[in-house]
Amino acid sequence: MTxxxxxxxxxxxxxxxxxxxxxxxxxxxxxxxxxTTEFSSEQIKWQIYINHLALCVFQKWLLNRxxxxxxxxxxxxxxTPAIATFVDAIGKLQVGEFKICLLTVASLTDEKVSxxxxxxxxxxYIPHFYVLVEVLEEEEMGIISGFIPYDQLVKQKIDTQIQPxxxxxxxxxxxxxxxxxxxLLLYLRCLEVTTISLPIIPNHSxxxxxxxxxxxxxxxxxxxxxLKSVLNWEQGSLILTIPELFNWVYQLQSQPKNxxxxxxxxxHLVDLIKLLSQPVLNVGxxxxxxxxxxxxxxxxxxxxxxxxxSEMKPMRxxxxxxxxxxxxxxxxxxxxxxxxxGAYQDFKLVGIPLRLYAVTWHLLEEYVSPEWTLLLILGAxxxxxxxxxxxxxxxxxxxxxVDQGLNPASGDSYLFTRxxxxxxxxxxxxxxLMDGIEVTLPTFSFNLET
Amino acid sequence: MVIASKYWEIVKIDAAGKxxxxxxxxxxxxxxxIFGTLNISDAEVQSQLWKLYTTKSSADKHLLAECCLLxxxxxxxxxxxxxxxxxxxxxxxxxxxxxxxYVLDDDGRFPRNNSYESFSQRILKSFDQKRGSLASWTSxxxxxxxxxxxxxxxxxxxxxxxxxxxxxxKPKQLERILREFHCLTVKEIEDYKKILHSYHGVYRSQRLQxxxxxxxxxxxxxxxxxxxxxxxxxxxxxxxxxxxxxIITRLQNLSTLLRQYRVHVRGGLLPADSLDAVVGSKGNGLxxxxxxxxxxxxxxxxxEEEESEFLQFYRPQFQAxxxxxxxxxxxxxxxxxxxKKGDKAKTYLQALQLLHCQNIKMxxxxxxxxxxxxDTVTRLLKLKEFRADIHQQMLVxxxxxxxNKVYTSYSIEKIQSLEDRITIALNEQIxxxxxxxxxxxxxxxxxxxxxxxxxxxxxxxxxxxxx
Numbered sequence: 001m002t003x004x005x006x007x008x009x010x011x012x013x014x015x016x017x018x019x020x021x022x023x024x025x026x027x028x029x030x031x032x033x034x035x036t037t038e039f040s041s042e043q044i045k046w047q048i049y050i051n052h053l054a055l056c057v058f059q060k061w062l063l064n065r066x067x068x069x070x071x072x073x074x075x076x077x078x079x080t081p082a083i084a085t086f087v088d089a090i091g092k093l094q095v096g097e098f099k100i101c102l103l104t105v106a107s108l109t110d111e112k113v114s115x116x117x118x119x120x121x122x123x124x125y126i127p128h129f130y131v132l133v134e135v136l137e138e139e140e141m142g143i144i145s146g147f148i149p150y151d152q153l154v155k156q157k158i159d160t161q162i163q164p165x166x167x168x169x170x171x172x173x174x175x176x177x178x179x180x181x182x183x184l185l186l187y188l189r190c191l192e193v194t195t196i197s198l199p200i201i202p203n204h205s206x207x208x209x210x211x212x213x214x215x216x217x218x219x220x221x222x223x224x225x226x227l228k229s230v231l232n233w234e235q236g237s238l239i240l241t242i243p244e245l246f247n248w249v250y251q252l253q254s255q256p257k258n259x260x261x262x263x264x265x266x267x268h269l270v271d272l273i274k275l276l277s278q279p280v281l282n283v284g285x286x287x288x289x290x291x292x293x294x295x296x297x298x299x300x301x302x303x304x305x306x307x308x309x310s311e312m313k314p315m316r317x318x319x320x321x322x323x324x325x326x327x328x329x330x331x332x333x334x335x336x337x338x339x340x341x342g343a344y345q346d347f348k349l350v351g352i353p354l355r356l357y358a359v360t361w362h363l364l365e366e367y368v369s370p371e372w373t374l375l376l377i378l379g380a381x382x383x384x385x386x387x388x389x390x391x392x393x394x395x396x397x398x399x400x401x402v403d404q405g406l407n408p409a410s411g412d413s414y415l416f417t418r419x420x421x422x423x424x425x426x427x428x429x430x431x432x433l434m435d436g437i438e439v440t441l442p443t444f445s446f447n448l449e450t
Numbered sequence: 451m452v453i454a455s456k457y458w459e460i461v462k463i464d465a466a467g468k469x470x471x472x473x474x475x476x477x478x479x480x481x482x483x484i485f486g487t488l489n490i491s492d493a494e495v496q497s498q499l500w501k502l503y504t505t506k507s508s509a510d511k512h513l514l515a516e517c518c519l520l521x522x523x524x525x526x527x528x529x530x531x532x533x534x535x536x537x538x539x540x541x542x543x544x545x546x547x548x549x550x551x552y553v554l555d556d557d558g559r560f561p562r563n564n565s566y567e568s569f570s571q572r573i574l575k576s577f578d579q580k581r582g583s584l585a586s587w588t589s590x591x592x593x594x595x596x597x598x599x600x601x602x603x604x605x606x607x608x609x610x611x612x613x614x615x616x617x618x619x620k621p622k623q624l625e626r627i628l629r630e631f632h633c634l635t636v637k638e639i640e641d642y643k644k645i646l647h648s649y650h651g652v653y654r655s656q657r658l659q660x661x662x663x664x665x666x667x668x669x670x671x672x673x674x675x676x677x678x679x680x681x682x683x684x685x686x687x688x689x690x691x692x693x694x695x696x697i698i699t700r701l702q703n704l705s706t707l708l709r710q711y712r713v714h715v716r717g718g719l720l721p722a723d724s725l726d727a728v729v730g731s732k733g734n735g736l737x738x739x740x741x742x743x744x745x746x747x748x749x750x751x752x753x754e755e756e757e758s759e760f761l762q763f764y765r766p767q768f769q770a771x772x773x774x775x776x777x778x779x780x781x782x783x784x785x786x787x788x789x790k791k792g793d794k795a796k797t798y799l800q801a802l803q804l805l806h807c808q809n810i811k812m813x814x815x816x817x818x819x820x821x822x823x824x825d826t827v828t829r830l831l832k833l834k835e836f837r838a839d840i841h842q843q844m845l846v847x848x849x850x851x852x853x854n855k856v857y858t859s860y861s862i863e864k865i866q867s868l869e870d871r872i873t874i875a876l877n878e879q880i881x882x883x884x885x886x887x888x889x890x891x892x893x894x895x896x897x898x899x900x901x902x903x904x905x906x907x908x909x910x911x912x913x914x915x916x917x
Contacts, residue, residue, distance in 0.1 A: 014534065106618030138669050141608075
């Protein structure tokens with residue numbers, strides 16, 4: 001085999017560096033290397049490295065021309081490991097009032113620019129401007145080489161009827177991009193942000209409740225596969241826009257191959273999808289002496305403020321029953337403040353009558369962000385005995401927090417547990433018998449304002 | 451044709467750093483012995499010398515053949531440098547003599563000093579006759595020389611290496627380019643995709659590792675160890691490529707295919723590159739060719755009456771806004787340059803002064819300020835950006851001023867529509883001013899200064915007073 005190289009003249013391959021080229025510093029390179037260390041896949045590491053270099057180039061380019069426009073990179077997709085992995089673009093960058101999405105074109109010049117479908121079709125990621133950044137890794141240089149406003153891209157897309165391919169990529173001709181970057185600067189400096197209108201970000205919980213069950217089955221397959229090979233676009237777009245879900249997939253893919261953790265993750269996924277799609281019960285309202293609509297619908301009964309003074313009676317009301325339990329818990333060292341409020345719900349699991357008490361209060365300490373507590377007590381009405389294989393599980397957005405059964409040795413006739421979270425946190429509670437029979441209660445949340 | 455002297459004369463750099471051609475008598479004698487006065491082509495000469503060099507039956511002949519081939523290589527190296535300087539030297543401010551020391555490091559001594567391996571020796575060692583001519587192999591190696599590349603990069607000329615191209619190519623692009631541009635078969639494309647995948651797995655991750663320990667610069671050719679790793683991961687994927695040798699050939703072929711596509715695309719799609727390429731032997735050829743940016747904002751409705759109303763507003767503001775824009779843009783540029791090494795900020799202000807206030811040509815500015823060439827002045831002044839920034843900063847300021855003034859008497863809708871008109875009117879006016887500053891007649895020193903130059907020079911004067 002001969003070297004094809006010889007057919008090309010040496011000189012033709014040398015190029016002039018445009019005067020607008022931006023030099024990357026050693027610091028830029030080190031920072032870009034550093035952020036790759038939290039990724040395990042070699043392919044992804046390179047993608048992150050080059051994309052971070054592109055971000056450095058853009059920041060420098062802008063700063064060289066204009067120091068009155070703020071660049072906000074905190075929300076940039078590059079710093080959300082899951083999205084940085086799944087979407088090969090640098091989205092959610094803010095310059096002044098404008099949203100920017102950077103697209104890296106590397107030293108191989110291509111007539112087509114590969115743009116992930118997510119940044120064109122998903123309102124969460126749609127910017128006002130797409131900006132091309134040519135990264136010359138080897139030369140430690142970068143060039144801002146073109147841009148296109150979102151509205152123009154959409155118009156061209158409709159005119160030419162370009163469709164995304166099966167890899168969720170649009171191959172957009174380079175010629176669509178304006179290579180006069182002074183015009184981009186003019187827009188950033190002078191244009192009103194409302195001139196380019198962007199689609200509104202939708203609420204996904206409805207979609208999730210319809211296809212939640214499908215997702216619970218499909219997502220575990222992503223362990224060693226790419227999103228696009230397991231999911232259709234409708235499913236994929238939910239994953240890409242709901243942080244709890246993309247973080248879950250990312251966590252699954254970051255696990256070592258033969259981990260025993262998979263069962264745990266699967267269980268959490270089921271809880272997570274319910275947590276995100278089910279109606280939410282606001283226990284914060286209890287503190288203002290009312291039940292919200294969801295609680296009423298599910299026949300929760302609000303109990304009066306707690307008092308520990310009343311005496312033992314043979315026939316107890318639920319209120320008295322709770323007081324007995326609370327007294328016992330108090331003896332075990334659990335402090336429950338007097339402003340706490342509780343409610344209960346009676347329900348049946350395969351014919352077995354059960355009663356769940358929920359007690360809530362908020363924790364306000366001066367130097368920490370406010371938190372709330374949910375104390376759950378699962379028993380049977382009138383504290384009759386519980387099936388020995390009964391289990392109580394609580395999950396939040398991050399993982400399974402509690403998964404406990406009745407301890408036969410304790411002689412308790414109820415299960416209790418307590419979880420604490422920030423005000424934005426939600427909990428989902430499931431009660432099961434060992435043989436896979438399970439009931440999930442509505443998502444618990446805590447909001448004092450509504 | 452009689453065998454040329456290039457087989458016994460070597461081009462070298464002497465102790466004083468000057469280029470010199472030195473005859474090596476033993477080599478001359480050797481050539482005359484073998485080839486006599488035969489009418490023999492270059493290819494045959496090289497083929498015979500190559501045979502003597504590789505069949506090590508006689509140590510003497512091996513060394514002499516090597517010496518002749520090294521002489522030949524030195525001429526090709528010189529040629530390559532000449533071509534580079536011809537194409538880029540004037541604009542980027544280097545001569546071919548600047549390039550030679552990076553690639554001509556053979557002292558031409560015979561017998562050779564064994565402890566030092568010169569660049570031309572490395573070229574010869576890596577040459578494989580089956581792969582083409584020694585001349586083209588030499589020019590390939592010259593353009594890949596790291597030290598030369600670094601120097602050229604500093605001058606604003608670069609060459610992307612094969613390895614960087616492969617690093618940057620995504621499987622999807624590879625597939626499309628090989629299918630649509632090169633019309634390869636499905637099987638060929640599949641094989642290349644697998645090779646690229648293995649290459650990425652090995653080379654990219656090691657590049658990142660090297661970067662993380664502070665190794666900089668061009669991507670070196672893969673080491674034998676890396677090639678072996680690539681081969682190993684390929685055999686897992688059942689591509690029958692066992693040896694490092696075949697791997698490197700395949701990789702290089704792939705990179706060449708991609709490079710051909712690249713040259714095609716850049717030739718056709720990126721004429722903007724040629725903007726900097728205008729060789730400025732006559733004044734500021736560069737900025738004269740810059741297209742207008744005044745069409746940047748969408749077309750508003752046109753009402754002449756309102757426009758003249760608007761013009762009345764802005765005329766008194768115009769000078770003040772120009773002043774403000776000059777200060778903003780120059781200040782920012784100076785601030786950025788002050789962060790860099792050396793006296794860049796001061797040089798920048800001087801260059802600006804020479805160009806706008808003394809009508810000095812770019813090439814002369816380079817000379818006066820001790821800069822490498824016109825390219826360096828272009829990079830420093832960035833006139834295209836300078837112009838756009840002044841224009842836009844005026845726009846920002848004028849819009850503010852005019853808006854404040856009319857805000858009380860107009861409705862929101864009115865202001866919105868006025869804003870469109872302001873934009874257009876200002877674009878034209880600012881353009882006119884800057885147009886004057888860059889018109890071809892500027893070489894004529896007797897012509898009066900434009901408002902733009904006048905303001906700029908006054909501003910630079912006032913800055914100087916405070917330095």
